[in-house]
Amino acid sequence: MNRTAKGNFITRDHPYVCLGGSLIALLGLSLLAGEPHPLSFLTGNLPGTLCRIIFSGFLALSALALVIKLTNWKNYRGSFLCSPGMKLISRWFSYLVVLACLLALLDRGLLQLIYTVQTCMQLEKNPQGFGSSMIYMSVKSKDILLAGVWTTVRIALLGTAIAFVLSIFMVFLRIQEPDKRDHDFVKALKWLASHFSRFYIFVIRGTPMMVQALIFYYFGFNLFKRTNMSVTEINHVWSFFISGLCTVSLNSTAYLTEVLRGGIQAIDRGQTEAARSLGMSNWQSMIKVVFPQAVKNSIPAIGNEFIINIKDSSVLSVIGVMDLMYATKSVSGIYFRSLEIYCVAAILYLILTWLSSKLLQFLGKKLDTPVKGIPSSN
Secondary structure (H helix, E strand, O other): OOOOOOOOOOOOOOOHHHHHHHHHHHHHHHHHOOOOOOOOOOOOOHHHHHHHHHHHHHHHHHHHHHHHHHHOOOOHHHOHHHOHHHHHHHHHHHHHHHHHHHHHHHHHHHHHHHHHHHHHHHOOOOOOOHHHHHHHHHHHOHHHHHHHHHHHHHHHHHHHHHHHHHHHHHHHHHOOOOOOOOOHHHHHHHHHHHHHHHHHHHHHHOOOHHHHHHHHHHHHHHHHHOOOOOHHHHHHHOOHHHHHHHHHHHHHHHHHHHHHHHHHHOOOHHHHHHHHHOOOOHHHHHHHHHHHHHHHHHHHHHHHHHHHHHHHHHHHHHHOOOOHHHHHHHHHHHHOOOHHHHHHHHHHHHHHHHHHHHHHHHHHHHHOOOOOOOOOOO
């Protein structure tokens, strides 16, 4: 290397230029080897031929370097390929390979996708090809899928928000400990509050959300049925959406309670003692000093719970909630094709979780919230 290690890896002259450039060149050649489409601008003209020449030329240079290295292993660093000028040429040649590969990706990737979407929109039947079938089913059923995505986001967002409010109450019960100065009745109340919270967390965290969804829905349905309401009236009051929202909220409450409890335990006890020394009661010190810091420190884990709810809300389809998973099952039943549409659902879930994680990272930076030391709801 004729440059220091302080420089960027991409802008340095190092032995991995030939290896990395060769892999990119092979990728470019494989893209151009496929069947061209009508929108292609790299088919049988100068740009396409020039890209192939660039890929082939770099592969030839890399092959020459490999042959020289194998035949002259000990003195390879003294060969002309390791001279500063040749290293510089190889690096800039690799940049040209990357540019040509990006053009190939644009031509056989993005433009191919646009052409396939345009073609599938004009078809009357579901095509046999895997990728074409995915696009066809997604385009023709976009209203159903978008409705499912919207329901999934609403349940995850509202469920996490409601669970956060309930977890503040539950964590207050969870941290209650009888004090020697308390009256016997107060000691009993604190003992009951703490053990009620522990039991709730134990039961919710120890059972699957799918089972909880079924229990909550049928419990509420049977409860309203005793009032002599009709099935239609019950479905208006105790709908699938409300039942699913209650399931997610109560499930997340147990996890967020432990998250907030970990955030409270991370606060230095000296702050509580200082607040008490200023004349604050135990309740005032918790509300004004401890809880605000615990909530701020727990924001990354709360955001993590929101992302988990986006994925875990898929189990609510068992009770008929029109979320993304239920919409996917509906589309699968319409076209009698399962693998293709489930792959579409996986992509949509991946996009939702990725966007949510990026948004939470942005908010975390704005709020300057530490991530280290805060327990995850996983």
